[in-house]
Amino acid sequence: MTNVPVIAIDGPSGVGKGTVSAKIARALNWHFLDSGVLYRAFVWLKGQNASALQSLQEVESIANELSIEFVWDFKTESYQVNRKSKEISSLLRSEAVSQGASQLASNPWVRQALISNQRAFRKPPGLVADGRDMGTVIFPDAFCKFYLTATPAVRAMRRHKQLKEMGLNVNLTELEKSIEERDFRDMHRSVAPLKRAENAILVDTTHQSVQEVYEGMMHSITGKNL
């Protein structure tokens, strides 16, 4: 562990944690980690055979090739995902990659191999990390932890809107089913299941705008006296 401060933001799909985490990272001028991107990039690199992994060594060598960077894009006001200086953000957002990543994420070798990739993002002056196990497993010593929730219907609608904006047309009912499946898998896997860390602040985003969620979280962060 290091002295570099971490803000850990966890929760299921579609709660808005990606958007609000990026906003907090920018406001503080800290580093940013969207850990789901690592699982998605793994699937994208390895193709549909991600579940046919043979050994921890094989998984580690793929993890070493990931080389993911988050670069702020002033035009879209969001982080773009770069791999070896090439933008790959839109290649990672399809439903096939989402489902593949969720299946891959229950593989203990994959979770083990990705620990050091994730911890490598912890650099001065600080890190804002979002995912499913940031506060419980990857950065248990985070000085500030949040667990975001929202009703399943609202989460599906938000994700639908996000995909539409990216030019991906997905049926809302199917999307709801897919999100439910992913959440169930994330919460019931044997390694690092999605759960609220004991000391995480619970934030229900169902009836709040991004700005309201952001302001509430910043209030808690600044109250912690960095």
Ligand code: C5P
């Ligand atoms: O957050 P995102 O939807 O991009 O994550 C894709 C999948 O990766 C999730 O459904 C989850 O199964 C997995 N994941 C995880 N642990 C993390 C981040 C993502 O298991 N810290």
